[in-house]
Amino acid sequence: MDRTEVVQRIAKVFRQCGYEGTTLSLISEATGLGRASLYHHFPNGKQEMAEAVLEYAGQWFGENILAPLQGEGTPAGRIAVMGAHLSQFYDCGRSACLLAIFTLGESDLLFHKRVNQMLNAWIDRLAAVLMEIGIPAKQARQRAEDAVIQVQGALVLVRALDRTEPFERTVQQLPIRLLEPIA
Amino acid sequence: MDRTEVVQRIAKVFRQCGYEGTTLSLISEATGLGRASLYHHFPNGKQEMAEAVLEYAGQWFGENILAPLQGEGTPAGRIAVMGAHLSQFYDCGRSACLLAIFTLGESDLLFHKRVNQMLNAWIDRLAAVLMEIGIPAKQARQRAEDAVIQVQGALVLVRALDRTEPFERTVQQLPIRLLEPIA
């Protein structure tokens, strides 16, 4: 089991339990690694594990969300690709978003800046796509924020209602809502 | 300081730190009550405090959100009243929602059913308003879910970006988005 697999398993725990709810015992169980092994791989302990998870998420995000958005294809197509990747990453909405989770408690103090930058990068890139098709900067920014709002809100709703439809519907409607003609 | 004031202060801690991140030390500090006093008022400890907070939130919610929605006035007016109360309750988006927080970790196991019911009650009531003005049941339900999604997502964005505008804009547009003619 390589480091990527370990980090993915740790990420799963953080996403289920939040930062404070995640204990080394849970991580040990999820990875099959003993405490000492965990400290061998992450000398700075829990905080470094969370940082590794955030870095992994950031990398995934760059490759599967940001890159497709600035890649080739029509704007609608690029946004649809983003949606497909989101749906996979968040398991149709069943898995929480680290960025939302880490805005709470101690983790907010530790990772606020990083979370802020990652969300802003997403919004900026989305807005850039909208400006490509002639939407003024200010409205593009608002629509991009709305899209991220809808994704984040849908994640909350899915977990609370035990139904994935709200997330699937939200993702499916992203291209329409983002690209509809300005009123 | 009466019980309501105590519960409100405890709620503030839970909303900032989440369930697992909230410790009796933090609660003691926030309320000015010692550990023993806290256990006098809440014999079942932390879990009972969280239950009291949820019950308080449910009561506030019934009076300030659900009641206005089924009260008098135009649908647009009632939704606007809801928005004003939301904005107050969530401090323009700066304070997290307990229902979103309690979908994580141990608190999800403890409170899932309650959270589920409270969110569903909100959605049901919103949908009822939309059906009043002739929107078909299925679409009314979807729009109601969308509204809750937008509120929850905006709360995440405000905390992550340190800007209240996304929440304020979201709340302001709720009446328009909910009541716009069906396409």
Added chain:
DNA sequence: GTCTATACACCGATAGAC
């Protein structure tokens, strides 16, 4: 790298005096 053992702080919770 992984193991066992352990240090030390803090957790939630309780007991008993007042």
Added chain:
DNA sequence: GTCTATCGGTGTATAGAC
């Protein structure tokens, strides 16, 4: 009701053998 004192358990983190 609130205080002090304290319990058992678990948290994170470390040391040292292998």
